[in-house]
Amino acid sequence: MGKAAFRVSVEGSDKVITCLADETLLKAMARQGISNIPVGCRNGGCGVCKIRVTKGEYETGKMSIKHVTQVERDDGYALACKAFPKSDLTVTVKNEE
Amino acid sequence: MALNGVLRPGFVQVRVLDMAEAIVHYRDRIGLTLVSTESDGRVYMKAYDEFDRHSIVLRECDEAGLDLMAFKVCSEASLDDFATKLAAGGYEVTTVAAGEQPGVGRRISFVAPTGHRFDLYAEIELSDNGPMTNNPDVSQLDPQGMKAIRFDHCLLYGGDIDGTKKVFEEILGFSVSEMVVDDDTGMIIALFLTCSNKAHDLALVRHEEDGKLHHVSFLVEDWSSIGAAADIITRYDVSRDIGPTRHGITRGMTIYFFDPSGNRNEVFAGGYHYYPDNPLRVWKASSVGKAIFYYERELNDRFMTVVT
Structure with missing residues (x-):
């Protein structure tokens, strides 16, 4: 199985996250000792790692509708802990706090 | 000991995004016993050293969080007394019919000023897998996972x-x-x-x-x-x-x-x-x-x- 690696740029940060094909963006970030996206529950429930993907393709796992509504999902919002990059991405941190 | 009125936290109903993953977590990691899965999808669990039927209720939902926390009280009379006092204190008290959760008797329910729903109940079935009472060993089922008591x-x-x-x-x-x-x-x-x-x-x-x-x-x-x-x-x-x-x-x-x-x-x-x-x-x-x-x-x- 190929381990395709995608590069994820976080706006306002010069640290680029390298993400494996089957890895969430947040897990890849933590693995590389980077902290340009806030870390909360890591499991889609708390909304702390909310981002908006402005460029690129990705898939998501289950996320709490309270933190990412359907309208937002259609508009590129996601939780980094549940976002699986499928190409190089550019993202913006959208932490609600 | 003279413990009356509210006895203890009885159960919580927690919202989970994915029931299959939640069951693995609460059963295999924390070590709870799966008591039943009901037709509405809710899953009931208990820890090995609890006498009562269940203490954790999981409900699949698209939003995580807490549905309610319930306390067990000492008697039906005590339940009525709390209902009266809560109403007198200005709380809207609703009744949840016996059987809304399997094995659980009538509950009274109110929302506290912090927005949390709390239920009180006096009756719940005993578990078949609770602590032993005749020449009791330390556990009836072998504790699993984190061995939550x-x-x-x-x-x-x-x-x-x-x-x-x-x-x-x-x-x-x-x-x-x-x-x-x-x-x-x-x-x-x-x-x-x-x-x-x-x-x-x-x-x-x-x-x-x-x-x-x-x-x-x-x-x-x-x-x-x-x-x-x-x-x-x-x-x-x-x-x-x-x-x-x-x-x-x-x-x-x-x-x-x-x-x-x-x-x-x-x-x-x-x-x-x-x-x-x-x-x-x-x-x-x-x-x-x-x-x-x-x-x-x-x-x-x-x-x-x-x-x-």
Whole structure:
């Protein structure tokens, strides 16, 4: 199985996250000792790692509708802990706090 | 012991994003027994040392968090008495019919000033797999996973914790064992309520948003059980928050982690015994690091702000 690696740029940060094909963006970030996206529950429930993907393709796992509504999902919002990059991405941190 | 009125936390109903993942977490990691899966999809679980049918109810939903926390009271008469007093205190009290959860009798339900729904009930079926009573061995079923002994307490976040304190103290008969106050104003920031000999049965932290869950806690045997839980957390890549460590407040030894939907769990051991004549223990906010994490002596931002 190929381990395709995608590069994820976080706006306002010069640290680029390298993400494996089957890895969430947040897990890849933590693995590389980077902290340009806030870390909360890591499991889609708390909304702390909310981002908006402005460029690129990705898939998501289950996320709490309270933190990412359907309208937002259609508009590129996601939780980094549940976002699986499928190409190089550019993202913006959208932490609600 | 003269324990009357509210006896203990009985069960919580928690919302999970994915039931299959939640079952693996609560059954195989924390070590609860799956009691039943009902036709509406709710899953009922219990810890090995609990007599009653269930203590954890999981409901699949597209939003994580807490549906309700329920306390067991000593009798049907006590239940009626609480209903009367809550109504007299201005609370809207609704009745949940017996059988809404399998094996559970009539419940009364109200929403506290912090936005949390609390239910009270007097009757629940005994489990077939509870602690033994004839020449009892230490367990009937072999404890699994983190070997949780019982569902113990919740920490909830909301705005008007003074209001929720008032209803639990004045109507439900709880005592405040310990609290954290602002150094200058004395405003309560966190409080620990007990209806028993335990250091806490319910904890509350002031927060801008109502109705939030900070954690659902399970008792384990001792300090080495916390280490064993930490091993399981790493072995199975469970999302860890903080610990193993110890609290200044309650003195419990602890580790925190998240279920697969982001609801925080704790397994803890120890802590002091509380009696209603004990003086109130008070922490100033300027010492809150040591109050919350006795070894680190500083707060962790995620622990304070991440809730579902």
